[in-house]
Amino acid sequence: MSGVVIIGAGHAGSQLAVSLRAEGYAGAVTLIDASDALPYHKPPLSKTFLKDPAALPQPLRAASAYKAAGVTRLTGTVTAIDTAAQTVTLHGAALDYDHLVLATGARNRMLPDLAGAANVHSLRDLADAERLRAALADAAHVVVIGGGFIGLESAAALAAMGKTVTVLESAPRVLARVAAPETSARVEATLAGLGVTIRTGFSAGGFTRQGDRIHAVQGAQDTVPCDLLLVGIGAQADTALARAAGIACNQGILTDSHLATSAPHVWAIGDVAETPHWQADAPLRVESVQNATDQARHLARHLAGAAPAAFCTVPWFWSDIGPLKLQIAGLALGADRRVLRDDGARLAVFHLAGDRLVSVETLNSPADHMIARQLLDAGLTPPDAFMQDGAPAMKAWLAQA
């Protein structure tokens, strides 16, 4: 078959398949996924999909889009890669490739104590979301372990469904790894207003188990009862296949700035790729839709014949937590100063490293977010007063900068 073989049909793999053709690639394009579902948007799974029992997954693109692009979709699990022979093994048979792209994504972390418990859930793919949605019918009290994006989005959705929700976070505040204290405080207050109980500084010391069910989470002072436990404590890159093939990995599959792995003609994109980043000193794994699709388009251009170029974009993220839209542009690595604008309804936090704007996070302020992306793209930092004045002032400043 040769041509480009893509393993994994998430946001990255699906985008690459259609972008290759859009960029003029003439060879075969094969997209392999463990699931035969039409590739779908993952972010809604922790929001609208949970709340509506009739909701269907939202396809990234129509089946006709793959057909029109001449993409062959295969279902199955690739069991081996032979980088010398340039083949992958699928259903016991060898499949040739000219270029192999690993877009295998990540898997949720699970606490070892909870393995195999019937009422323990995590949320990453459609199967997880369907299992969780079905189980919610019989659950009144849901405990969420982990105050990150997935945990908080789910907590807001579950509270809206009338569940009693408790979020347990071991850090002193939610979103501690990704957001400023001011943002965390606003998110905590908003969730509390929705009826969600948030317990920060709570270390789960053990679990009360009866048969195959967890009935409570044990803390230092007390135990928190639960009918259902949702664990959102981050993810690990799915590197098993690459490691077995001798491809260099750290936390993810290591790539150079062109997204090439250590093996010739093998590339990695999306959540699984650990890639040099212009905002970081060391290679970085960025888990986001934007990173996945931008890396896919970048690689498509090169495989279709464009000269190799370093992947370099301003990363952006979003999280819809109940009535809050959290938007983040750039990475706050090395930031040592913050400029705030807070009018009660909206919040904007500008992170600076020295004199340089490196990241902006906003709550319910899309105008600031959109301007922030343009500023970061241009490598420009407005004076503090403009950031404090808001998006129209920054837009005017940017126009004359």
Add this chain to the structure above:
Amino acid sequence: MPTITFVEPDGTRRDVAAHPGESLMAAATRANVAGIIAECGGSAMCATCHCYLVAGTLPEAEPLEAETLEFVARNTRATSRLSCQITVTDTMEGLVLQVAPQ
């Protein structure tokens, strides 16, 4: 099921049967309308479902949609909308939207 017409960037007119309750973007994606990329899946983050209203009427844009259009989308006009933020209703029969260039 109202029929919505999307005019693709190359001028092709595509008539799409939309389901009340879904977004105009979802209807366009299902029909593989060219130029509707909808990268963020309907979260008003990317403006890659930007359209111009050509015929028919739509409810006013909410602040989230209006701000995102004002501060991100290229080639905005007075008739610009984010198709992901508009829920299809039965009264939209005959609506015509032109897909904006990216």
